[in-house]
Amino acid sequence: MYYLTKNLASKISLLPMIIISLTVFVGCIIYSFIYSLTGSKLIPALNYVGFQQYERLFKSRKWDVAVENIFIYGFVFTIGCLVIGFLLAVLIDQKIRGESLFRTIFLYPYAMSFVVTGLVWKWVLNPTFGLEHSMHLWGFDWFKLDWLVNRELAIYAVCIAAVWQGAGFVMVLMLAGLRGIDEDIWKSLSIEGIPKWRSYLFVILPMIRPMVVTSIVLIAAGVVKVYDLILALTSGGPGYATTTPAMYVMENFFSRANLGQAFAASIIMFISVVCILAPWAYYEFYFRNKEAK
Amino acid sequence: MKKFFSIILTLFIPLSFTNASKAGGHMEAEVIHWWVSGGEQAAISKFAEAWKDMGGTWIDTAITGGDNARGTTVNRIIGGNPPTAAQFNISKQFVDLVEQGQLQSLEEVASAEGWRDFIYPPELIETCEFEGEFYCVPVNIHSAQWMWINNEVFEKAGVPKPNTIQDFIAVAPQIQDAGFIPLALGGQPWQEGLMFDVVASSTLGFPHMAKLYRDKDVEAFRDGKMEMVLQTYRDLNKFIDEGAPGRLWNDATAMVVEGKAAMQIMGDWARGEFAVAGKEAKVDYDCVIPGKEKYVALGGDVFVFPKNSDPKVKEIQLKMASMMVNPTVQANFNNAKGSLPMRLDVDTSAADACMQMGLELIQQPSAIMRENDDWNSPAFTSAWEDIISEFRNDPNYSVSAAMDDLEAVLTSGL
Numbered sequence: 255m256y257y258l259t260k261n262l263a264s265k266i267s268l269l270p271m272i273i274i275s276l277t278v279f280v281g282c283i284i285y286s287f288i289y290s291l292t293g294s295k296l297i298p299a300l301n302y303v304g305f306q307q308y309e310r311l312f313k314s315r316k317w318d319v320a321v322e323n324i325f326i327y328g329f330v331f332t333i334g335c336l337v338i339g340f341l342l343a344v345l346i347d348q349k350i351r352g353e354s355l356f357r358t359i360f361l362y363p364y365a366m367s368f369v370v371t372g373l374v375w376k377w378v379l380n381p382t383f384g385l386e387h388s389m390h391l392w393g394f395d396w397f398k399l400d401w402l403v404n405r406e407l408a409i410y411a412v413c414i415a416a417v418w419q420g421a422g423f424v425m426v427l428m429l430a431g432l433r434g435i436d437e438d439i440w441k442s443l444s445i446e447g448i449p450k451w452r453s454y455l456f457v458i459l460p461m462i463r464p465m466v467v468t469s470i471v472l473i474a475a476g477v478v479k480v481y482d483l484i485l486a487l488t489s490g491g492p493g494y495a496t497t498t499p500a501m502y503v504m505e506n507f508f509s510r511a512n513l514g515q516a517f518a519a520s521i522i523m524f525i526s527v528v529c530i531l532a533p534w535a536y537y538e539f540y541f542r543n544k545e546a547k
Numbered sequence: 548m549k550k551f552f553s554i555i556l557t558l559f560i561p562l563s564f565t566n567a568s569k570a571g572g573h574m575e576a577e578v579i580h581w582w583v584s585g586g587e588q589a590a591i592s593k594f595a596e597a598w599k600d601m602g603g604t605w606i607d608t609a610i611t612g613g614d615n616a617r618g619t620t621v622n623r624i625i626g627g628n629p630p631t632a633a634q635f636n637i638s639k640q641f642v643d644l645v646e647q648g649q650l651q652s653l654e655e656v657a658s659a660e661g662w663r664d665f666i667y668p669p670e671l672i673e674t675c676e677f678e679g680e681f682y683c684v685p686v687n688i689h690s691a692q693w694m695w696i697n698n699e700v701f702e703k704a705g706v707p708k709p710n711t712i713q714d715f716i717a718v719a720p721q722i723q724d725a726g727f728i729p730l731a732l733g734g735q736p737w738q739e740g741l742m743f744d745v746v747a748s749s750t751l752g753f754p755h756m757a758k759l760y761r762d763k764d765v766e767a768f769r770d771g772k773m774e775m776v777l778q779t780y781r782d783l784n785k786f787i788d789e790g791a792p793g794r795l796w797n798d799a800t801a802m803v804v805e806g807k808a809a810m811q812i813m814g815d816w817a818r819g820e821f822a823v824a825g826k827e828a829k830v831d832y833d834c835v836i837p838g839k840e841k842y843v844a845l846g847g848d849v850f851v852f853p854k855n856s857d858p859k860v861k862e863i864q865l866k867m868a869s870m871m872v873n874p875t876v877q878a879n880f881n882n883a884k885g886s887l888p889m890r891l892d893v894d895t896s897a898a899d900a901c902m903q904m905g906l907e908l909i910q911q912p913s914a915i916m917r918e919n920d921d922w923n924s925p926a927f928t929s930a931w932e933d934i935i936s937e938f939r940n941d942p943n944y945s946v947s948a949a950m951d952d953l954e955a956v957l958t959s960g961l
Contacts, residue, residue, distance in 0.1 A: 295924060296643035297625060310959075315952075316933055382728075382790025403734075403792045405940055492734060492792035493940035494933060505929075509614035511640065512926040 283524060290517035298513055307518035317519065320497045323409050327498070328477040330410065334417035335473050336466070339424025344454055346425070347432045357429070360422040368419070372486025375415040376402070402488065405495040412484055412496055419483075420476065424469045431462030478527065499523050574603035574863055576631040578850075579623075581616035583609050586819045590884035597876045598867065620853070624649050629853035631860060632867055637674050637685060637847045638920035644851065650682045651852040656865045657681035662872065665890045668915050670845055683849040684871045687886035690844040690905055691814040691918065692745045695800065695821070696833040700727050700809040711837050712746050712779060715810065719786040722809045729786035731808035733794040739939050740932035742812045744919060746783070747776045749838030753916045761922045763957050773953075777938065777946045784939060792940065803832070812837075814846065818885050818901055827899075834901035836908070842916035843908040847886060927961040 258265075293303045311317050342360055346353055363371065378384050379402035389397035401411035435458055443453045459466070481500045484490060490497040490505075499519060506516035576598065582591045588609075595605040608630065610616040617640060620633040624644065635641045644650050657663070662681060666672050675683040694709070701708050704725035709715035719729040732738060748756050751772055758767035788808075791799075800820040802808040811817065821832050828834065836842065850871060852864040870876060874893050881888045882897045887905055895906055908914045920928045934956065938949045 295926065296621060296640075297647055297649070299643075299647065315937075376793065380790045382788045384790075400789055403789050408792075487793075489735060489793050491736075491936070491940070493937040494736075495940065506926075508618040510925050510929045511643065515926070 283521075286517045286524075287521055290514060290521050292514050294513035294517070296511040296513070303514070307514045308522070310515060311518050311522065316494050316497060317499075317502060319494055320499045320502045323496060324477070324480075324498050326409050327413055327416070327480060328474070330413040331416045331420065331477060332470065332473050334413060335420040335424045336469060338417060338421040339469065340428050340459075342421065342425040343428035343432055346429060357426070360425055362422065363419040364423040366419065368480075368483040369486045371415055371419045372483045375411070375418070376487050379411055403492055405492050408488055408492060408496045412487055415487055416476075416480070416483055420473060424473070427465050427469050428462065431465035432458065435461060574601070574866070575606065576603055576863055576867055577606040577608055578632045578634075579608045579610060579616055579620050579630045580634040581610055581613045582634075583611050584819075585823070586883065586885065590880055593876065593879040593883055594871065597870055597873070597879070601866065601870060603863070603866075624853050627856075629855055631855075631864060632850045632852050635683070635849050635851055636920065637671065637688075637845065637849055638918075639922070639924050640920070641683065641849075641851050642677075642924075644853070645677045645682050649853055651854050651861060651864050652680045652682060653684065653852065653865065653868045654680040656869050660869060660872070665892065666872070667889065667891050668845065668909065668912065670915060670917060670921075671889055674921065675849065683851045684868045685847065685849045685889040686871055686877075687881055687884055688843075688845060688847040688889060688905075688909065689814055689816055689886050691741055691846050692748060692836055692838075692842060692844045692916070693813060693815055693817070693901075694835045694837050695803055695811045695813060695817050696835060697803050697806055697809055698831060698833055700725075700806055703727075704809070708833060708835065709810075709837070710835060711839065712749055712783070715837075716779070716782050716786075719809075723786065727806075728788045728802065728808040729810065730783060731799040731802040731811040732787045732791045733796045733799040734787075734792035734936075734940070735794070735796075736929070736932040736936040738796055738799075738813075739936045740919075740928070741814065742783070743776075743780055743935045744844075745812050745837060746780050747773075748842060748844075748916060749836075750776050750779065752838075752840055753842050757917065759957070760919045761917070765954060765957065768954060768957060769950075774946050774950060777949055780935075780939070781946070814844075815885065815901070815905060818899070822885070822899075828902075829900040834904065836904070840914075841908055842914055843905055844916045844918050845921065846918060847889075924961060927956065927959075930956045930959070930961060 289298050289300075290307055291302055291304060292299060293301050293306070346356055346360075350356070379399060381387065381398075381400045381403060384399075386397060386399045389399075401407040401414075439457070439461075440453075443457060448457075479500065480498060481504065484496055484498060484501060488496045490501050500523070503516050503519045503523065506512040506519065578591075578594075580591060582588060591607070591609075595607060598605045608619075610619055613634075613636070616633075617635060620630060620635075621644070623629050629649075641650070657680075663672055666685065671685040671688075672681075675681050675685060694715070696708055698708070700722065704718075704722040704727060706718035706721050707714075709718060715729075722729040732742065744756075755767060755772070758764040759773075796813055796817070797820055799808075799811050800813060800817045803811045804821055804824045804826060815834075818828070818834070821828070826832050850868070852868065855861065855864075872890070874890065877888045877890060878894045881893070882895070885902065887902070887909055888895065891910070895902070898906060919931065923931075931953065934949060934952045938944050
């Protein structure tokens with residue numbers, strides 16, 4: 255009873271949020287699961303077919319490609335943003351002239367929506383009309399840039415566009431961290447005669463760990479929800495070489511009138527996210543509380 | 548406590564709005580469609596004008612992209628706030644809505660006006676009729692199986708214009724040597740699927756296609772001809788530029804219009820792009836239906852009328868359905884759209900040379916060809932398209948592997 259009456263006002267004001275979370279999130283998850291067991295097509299219908307939708311999902315070549323892509327994208331995008339973002343931050347940290355100009359240029363892509371980024375890179379990377387074409391016109395006949403239309407490389411073309419957009423943001427975060435380093439640390443490092451690259455890698459980088467963690471969390475959230483970039487850049491093609499789980503779900507929902515399949519795919523997506531988050535949540539809420547006590 | 552009440556109040560405000568929007572004026576009709584390009588807007592406005600002349604109010608809800616528009620319609624129906632009328636394709640897209648009892652039967656007006664006597668071809672009645680009642684209004688016919696040819700490019704390359712896909716493959720190397728892209732394609736699954744259907748139907752003929760798409764006849768599928776079609780389809784790949792993936796259909800048409808490419812395989816809606824560019828049919832460009840036997844594929848659009856809890860809406864819906872099949876309205880609409888009307892007693896004197904070809908063909912019942920999506924659910928057609936698209940894009944995807952995967956779709960019961 256004490257727990258209920260303590261801070262009653264705040265609890266009441268939180269109530270709508272709690273109700274919405276429960277009905278919208280938990281309710282929708284349960285709803286999705288129930289209908290993933292049905293043969294629903296255009297509109298939800300309760301004609302149960304057991305786990306047939308899941309069977310179909312796991313047999314689907316397209317779903318395999320989608321899952322593989324999200325791992326490739328997640329890995330390349332995270333590493334790419336961190337490495338390039340950190341390098342840019344270090345370079346800007348060298349007390350260069352026109353720092354604010356460079357900072358603006360590098361951060362600019364982040365101000366654009368993924369759709370714009372996708373369209374820009376689509377034109378740049380198109381072999382018939384884009385950069386490759388221009389290079390040929392200038393006489394560089396050997397130049398070849400067909401990533402976007404090559405099934406093996408198209409997903410990396412998506413990564414390039416994504417890193418181009420995300421790296422500037424990581425740079426700003428890292429730069430803020432670097433600027434927070436005490437001058438005295440640099441002085442002592444130079445007295446010890448440690449080369450600059452080693453100081454950055456082994457002394458400074460561990461010191462800005464919070465910035466790195468923040469960057470990773472923000473990037474990771476971007477990985478799971480990637481949809482618009484790929485839609486604008488490749489629409490999942492060539493063939494379905496760059497499709498992702500989110501696109502698979504959306505397609506089955508809207509254009510393919512295959513609701514049961516879409517629900518099954520989204521439930522699998524949900525389970526995978528939970529599998530990744532659960533250990534972390536356990537640590538945050540349970541383990542830490544124990545430590546605090 | 549004041550805050551508490553204001554929160555509760557805010558929660559209920561959205562509810563009060565939904566009720567208000569339902570109260571409509573006299574003959575108010577909201578129509579969801581995906582006709583947003585210049586020519587398409589001109590066409591839908593013919594409906595709107597006719598509706599206004601009848602004293603109605605037309606609320607135009609144009610949504611870019613057929614998928615999005617259909618998605619919106621379904622969501623609105625499930626959400627209990629259905630539009631008065633909504634566009635679908637001549638296909639199985641709306642069968643679920645009929646089966647779930649979500650659509651208004653138009654039988655009253657259909658039998659009173661004798662729709663079954665004048666709707667042509669009768670296959671359209673088949674599309675709209677469920678258990679003896681009309682549930683949709685066909686408004687136009689668009690056919691998919693055309694080759695759009697830039698005459699100048701063929702002249703410059705010094706090769707004859709093709710009549711079949713095989714003819715084209717024979718002359719395409721010379722077009723390539725003359726510095727042109729022989730075949731313009733937008734590498735999106737639906738366009739790749741459309742091109743496959745054209746190759747298949749022009750090679751195999753419609754009766755054989757019906758065995759595949761309608762009867763799911765595995766024996767007919769495995770009689771050795773399909774491998775040939777897939778091989779032909781792969782041969783065409785050599786003549787497509789590598790920038791094709793993801794390209795929109797009208798960008799591919801523009802390549803033909805501008806003389807960068809020699810030909811595009813696309814539906815008759817491509818004609819609009821030539822017209823906008825000021826090109827003249829049979830003079831600047833040519834339209835050819837490939838194959839020895841000529842078919843006109845039966846695609847196009849219908850309007851459906853979702854059931855509404857307000858009984859007054861039904862009256863409005865029946866009036867609108869009757870307006871859409873009116874011969875004068877049909878003539879205005881289809882001349883603006885560049886499509887064929889759904890009845891024969893319509894004035895088509897404004898049609899250009901290419902459209903005349905379609906008009907002549909469609910009057911021969913044996914030349915009418917039904918398509919994959921007339922018989923199959925979107926889930927089936929898109930699973931089929933996925934394989935065709937992969938087959939085009941992945942050179943390591945062998946003909947026999949594609950055959951196995953296509954057979955799996957054919958027998959999947961989707």
